Amino acid sequence: MDKITLDDKFSLFTEHWRPKVVAALNGQEVKVVKVQGVFPWHRHTDIEEMFLVWRGRFRVEYRDRVIDMGPGEMCVVPRGVEHRTAADEEAEILVFEPSDVVNTGDAPVSEYTAPNNAGI
Amino acid sequence: MDKITLDDKFSLFTEHWRPKVVAALNGQEVKVVKVQGVFPWHRHTDIEEMFLVWRGRFRVEYRDRVIDMGPGEMCVVPRGVEHRTAADEEAEILVFEPSDVVNTGDAPVSEYTAPNNAGI
Numbered sequence: 411m412d413k414i415t416l417d418d419k420f421s422l423f424t425e426h427w428r429p430k431v432v433a434a435l436n437g438q439e440v441k442v443v444k445v446q447g448v449f450p451w452h453r454h455t456d457i458e459e460m461f462l463v464w465r466g467r468f469r470v471e472y473r474d475r476v477i478d479m480g481p482g483e484m485c486v487v488p489r490g491v492e493h494r495t496a497a498d499e500e501a502e503i504l505v506f507e508p509s510d511v512v513n514t515g516d517a518p519v520s521e522y523t524a525p526n527n528a529g530i
Numbered sequence: 531m532d533k534i535t536l537d538d539k540f541s542l543f544t545e546h547w548r549p550k551v552v553a554a555l556n557g558q559e560v561k562v563v564k565v566q567g568v569f570p571w572h573r574h575t576d577i578e579e580m581f582l583v584w585r586g587r588f589r590v591e592y593r594d595r596v597i598d599m600g601p602g603e604m605c606v607v608p609r610g611v612e613h614r615t616a617a618d619e620e621a622e623i624l625v626f627e628p629s630d631v632v633n634t635g636d637a638p639v640s641e642y643t644a645p646n647n648a649g650i
Contacts, residue, residue: 411592411611416602435578435606436628438558458555464602472531482536482584486555491531506626508556 416442416464420502422530427522429505429513430530441505442530448496450522452515459507460486466501470494536562536584540622542650547642549625549633550650561625562650568616570642572635579627580606586621590614 414432419442423430427449429441445468461470462484470477470485471494477485487493514523534552539562543550547569549561565588581590582604590597590605591614597605607613634643 411595411597411605411608413597413599413603413605416604433580433604433606435580435626436558438556438626440580440604440626460553460555460560475531477531477533479533483533484536484553484560485531485533486553488531506555506558506560 416504419530420444420464426500427513428524428528430528432530434509437508438506439509439527441507443503443505444500445495445497445503446500449494450514450517450520451492451494452517453490453492454487454511454515455490457508457511458486458489459505459511460484461495462504462506464502464504466497466499468501468503469496471496536624539650540564540584546620547633548644548648550648552650554629557628558626559629559647561627563623563625564620565615565617565623566620569614570634570637570640571612571614572637573610573612574607574631574635575610577628577631578606578609579625579631580604581615582624582626584622584624586617586619588621588623589616591616 419432426444426446429443431439433440463479468479539552546564546566549563551559553560583599588599
């Protein structure tokens with residue numbers, strides 16, 4: 411029931427592409443993640459995921475289009491649609507998606523594949 | 531798949547306590563709402579709801595404590611717990627909760643009870 415201060419949460423880690431759960435509700439999780447570089451192409455067959463940019467610039471790239479976002483901009487990635495995420499410089503992102511989503515989806519496990527349900 | 535710009539969404543309406551759906555995913559909705567004043571006491575028996583403050587100051591009040599938040603602060607209201615929300619001056623809030631939640635929960639229908647699934 412306590413409040414969660416996003417800037418405090420982002421100050422607690424420096425690694426990229428490692429989402430941290432800050433809240434859970436209704437089978438969903440809210441995560442904070444720092445990103446820089448380009449994430450592998452993948453898709454999530456059964457779920458949608460939402461990204462809200464907190465700081466910096468961030469792209470959701472599809473095979474045929476790119477969604478370029480800044481702070482206060484968000485998008486939903488439809489289920490089953492191949493995508494990758496990218497940021498030229500470090501950005502801070504809020505993710506909203508069901509619990510137990512593997513961040514690399516159907517892509518092979520790699521250095522980008524993050525532990526699930528990691529809190530902070 | 532298009533991006534959603536929160537400031538644009540907030541610029542499209544002026545009324546208070548009338549959440550507008552800006553995204554839907556996994557049976558959940560993301561809503562924007564402007565608030566000012568004090569909302570009726572109520573509870574949601576079966577669901578949690580999350581509030582993220584976008585602009586201004588906002589309180590989630592329980593019978594025994596008050597969570598006072600500013601921009602970039604959020605909280606989850608546990609299911610079944612009586613609460614009310616309040617803001618001394620107008621504030622802009624992001625809400626995450628399942629689709630079809632009645633905003634006044636188990637409280638009597640009143641002027642505060644908002645239409646469901648209203649988009650913008």
